[in-house]
Amino acid sequence: MNELINTNLVEQIKILLESSRNKIATTVNTTLLHTYWQIGKIIVEDEALHFGDAEYEKQSLRQLSRALTTEFGKGFSRSNLSNMRQFYLTHKDVQTASGQLSWSHYCELHSISDEQKRSFYEKECVNSRWSVRELRRQIESSLFERLLLSGGVDNKEKVLSLALKGNEISKPADIIRDPYVFEFLGLPEDKPFLESDLEKALVGQIEKFLLELGRGFMFVGTQQRVTVGNHHYYVDMVFYNKILRSYVLVELKTTKLMPEAVGQLNMYLNYYASEVNDPDDNPPIGIILCTEKNSIDAEYALGGLSNNLFASKYVLYMPNKEQLIAEVEKVLENWHKEDNNQD
Numbered sequence: 203m204n205e206l207i208n209t210n211l212v213e214q215i216k217i218l219l220e221s222s223r224n225k226i227a228t229t230v231n232t233t234l235l236h237t238y239w240q241i242g243k244i245i246v247e248d249e250a251l252h253f254g255d256a257e258y259e260k261q262s263l264r265q266l267s268r269a270l271t272t273e274f275g276k277g278f279s280r281s282n283l284s285n286m287r288q289f290y291l292t293h294k295d296v297q298t299a300s301g302q303l304s305w306s307h308y309c310e311l312h313s314i315s316d317e318q319k320r321s322f323y324e325k326e327c328v329n330s331r332w333s334v335r336e337l338r339r340q341i342e343s344s345l346f347e348r349l350l351l352s353g354g355v356d357n358k359e360k361v362l363s364l365a366l367k368g369n370e371i372s373k374p375a376d377i378i379r380d381p382y383v384f385e386f387l388g389l390p391e392d393k394p395f396l397e398s399d400l401e402k403a404l405v406g407q408i409e410k411f412l413l414e415l416g417r418g419f420m421f422v423g424t425q426q427r428v429t430v431g432n433h434h435y436y437v438d439m440v441f442y443n444k445i446l447r448s449y450v451l452v453e454l455k456t457t458k459l460m461p462e463a464v465g466q467l468n469m470y471l472n473y474y475a476s477e478v479n480d481p482d483d484n485p486p487i488g489i490i491l492c493t494e495k496n497s498i499d500a501e502y503a504l505g506g507l508s509n510n511l512f513a514s515k516y517v518l519y520m521p522n523k524e525q526l527i528a529e530v531e532k533v534l535e536n537w538h539k540e541d542n543n544q545d
Contacts, residue, residue, distance in 0.1 A: 232301040235289075235308070239299065242290030245283065263287075288312045292320065303327060306334045310341070318365035319346045325368030330417050343383045347526040352380040352514075369416070371445045374487045374510040377416055381515040382491060386410040389518050397454045401438055404454075418445035428473045437470050448510075449474050449486040458494035459513050464504060471509040485509065491516045 245266070252258040263280050270278035289308055293299045299308070307327060314320040323346065327337050349369055350360055363370065371377060387403045389395060401424055404411045412419050422440040429435075439452040451474065453467050467488040474486040488511040495515050504511055 238286045239296040242286035245287045285309045300328050321365040329368045344523050344526045347530045378512050381517045418443045448484045451488045453490045455492040459492045
């Protein structure tokens, strides 16, 4: 009996201490962000007083860094003071800065000059609870451009929506990225490998794969059996998305998209809808991950299906950022032309 009481006491105190530590950490982080914002404000206002004095602008941060470092120690390098200045300029109201993100998160975000893109990564960082390392990876993998292009060139509100809210997930198409980036697998680009090798590698790095898939995914398993008549088939990978309340069936292909792969996955989706789904589950979603996807072939193969079935490319290396940005700029340019013509 005494042991039970002691155990309960320990557990109660443990919960209290953990809660207190979290509150203290949050308070410290918020105070730090507010302090750095105020320092940035002072720097910007001082620059305004010396506007046009090129020599002062050139030397001010360097001299300020030396003085503060002498007085307070580390943390006041010229680059960090520059980040504080940028923090104030991008958040004129400090209340718009999220206390859920650390100063290191904001320093990473300051590397993005485009306001809408930076806003997207900030919102998505909060929504997905990315570490600084994961934030850096998503920026390097051009997630903003991938999501924008995945949404289709006819979606004019996509840019604004991404900037204001992050990647909202309300329908199956919202979870699709194109391409998916699997650089974390370390698989050679120039050597052939089997679908089973790709599956094994993804399972071995399942946490990173889940991060690449996006928010709300839970891993169910691999080679999930589907029995139709006397025949057994196996779905490569099955997930469940908590946000959409849907099973997500993933088929892995080490070739380009083929029509037979679409038919096979469509059969699996029908099976899951009929035999696996619970009453409160939404219709299952199918994703074919392939090495190449001809837009016309995909249009004919996927068109007219009642199921939520998508095809996306995957790459084993970080995509060419300049090329993706150029594609996005081309889309935006066309949108602006359409708006001008309508005016």
